Amino acid sequence: MGDGMVGPDLQDLPRRKRRRLLLRALLRPLLTTVGLVTAYYLIPMDKPYGAATVLGLVLGLLAVSALLVWQTRSVSRSPYPRLRAVEALAAVFPSLILLFATSYFLLERSQSGSFTESLSRTDAVYFTVTVFSTVGFGDIAPRTGVARTTVVFQMLADVLLIGVIAHVMLEAVRRGLDRRVRPGGPQPDAGLPSSDRPGDPADDDPGPSA
Known part of the structure; x- marks a missing residue:
């Protein structure tokens, strides 16, 4: 079923199809x-950080923003x-983490001593995740101005991911659920009594003759 089409609710699907959709979403x-x-x-990754x-x-x-x-x-x-929202967040999150991990790894290779210890690729991912989660163990920390600027850049991106992106995704889910309830959009006569709707059969009924 393509995007934009309204089908039965997930809970109303047959068990096999529901499992297939959940499996695909994961x-x-x-x-x-x-x-x-x-x-x-x-x-x-042998290019210098510049x-x-x-x-x-x-x-x-x-x-990542376009994605x-x-x-x-x-x-x-x-x-x-x-x-679909779970799939979307699961695609955006690793892209952001690996983007900054690559930057930290290249920076340490280009300017040794940018961090309190040398970074392998795994160390770079580890440090990126600790910055994202604001855990801050203190075992790895930026030492140079360039490294600290890059970390600040990531912190700002993290705030956007947690705040703005979460809000945008929730709003998108709300709009998607609203489309399921009203796939054709609001009806102009919705909420009016049946006797007041134009074209209602009651308007054409002359009633019992005297």
Whole structure:
């Protein structure tokens, strides 16, 4: 069933189809995450951290934003908006994490000592997640101005992800559910008594003759 079509509610579907939809909602973001993580560990990262890296970071954030906009539209048009919202968030989150992990890894390779300890690719992911979750164990911390600026950049992106993106997704889910209730939009005569609606058969009935 394509986006924008209104079908039966998820709870009303046959058990087999409901399980298939749930499995697909989990499997697609899982495969996307596996692909992104595999690329993160396999792609060579031997370029120095410089203007090209900063530009790549900005373009990457713009790409994540574009992905979010597209996913939001898909959620509002999906016949099952809640499932689609889970897929959307599961696709956006690893993209953002790996984008900043790549930046931290390249920065440490280019400018040794940018952090309190040398970062492997796994360390970079670990540090990115601790910044995102605001846990702050203190075992890894930025030391140079460039590293701290990049961390601030991530903090701002995290605030947007947790605040704005969550709000946008919830609104998209609300619109999608509203489309299920009123797929054709509000009716102009909705809420009027049947006797007051134009074209109602009651208006043409002359009543019993005297």
